[in-house]
Amino acid sequence: MTATTSATEAGAPEPLSAGSAAALHDDPRFRELRLRFRWFAFPLTGIFLAWYLLYVLLCAYARGFMARELADHINVALVFGLGQFAATFLSAWLYARYAARRLDPPAAALRAADAERSGVPV
Numbered sequence: 409m410t411a412t413t414s415a416t417e418a419g420a421p422e423p424l425s426a427g428s429a430a431a432l433h434d435d436p437r438f439r440e441l442r443l444r445f446r447w448f449a450f451p452l453t454g455i456f457l458a459w460y461l462l463y464v465l466l467c468a469y470a471r472g473f474m475a476r477e478l479a480d481h482i483n484v485a486l487v488f489g490l491g492q493f494a495a496t497f498l499s500a501w502l503y504a505r506y507a508a509r510r511l512d513p514p515a516a517a518l519r520a521a522d523a524e525r526s527g528v529p530v
Contacts, residue, residue, distance in 0.1 A: 432522055441514050448506050456499050463488045 432438050466474055467485060474485035 431525070432518065435518065435521075437514060437518055437521075441511065441518065444510050444514075448503070448510075452499055452503065456495055459495055460492060463492060 466488065474488070475483055477483050478487060
């Protein structure tokens with residue numbers, strides 16, 4: 409984006425004014441949107457952190473188990489470590505899918521309603 413390109417031309421939404429942000433914060437549709445986000449993000453984050461903590465604890469306290477070879481030069485620790493990468497990509501994919509279906513449409517509707525209320529074209 410160049411210095412002469414505005415945020416609207418780049419596809420970014422216009423920033424909200426203070427009054428508009430306060431009105432949006434009080435909107436029940438915005439509260440529902442935040443609830444939907446929390447309902448998905450908090451459990452997913454908790455599961456991911458628990459998986460990571462399990463990996464760290466097993467590496468620290470169950471060295472014999474983690475050193476067990478599953479195949480030629482592939483041990484449990486390597487599989488768990490690679491599982492961390494898989495879990496990261498899986499959680500990102502799940503969130504993107506969830507956001508596209510359950511968060512983006514209501515957010516776009518709120519953005520359009522705010523633009524209509526403030527008189528700014530979308």
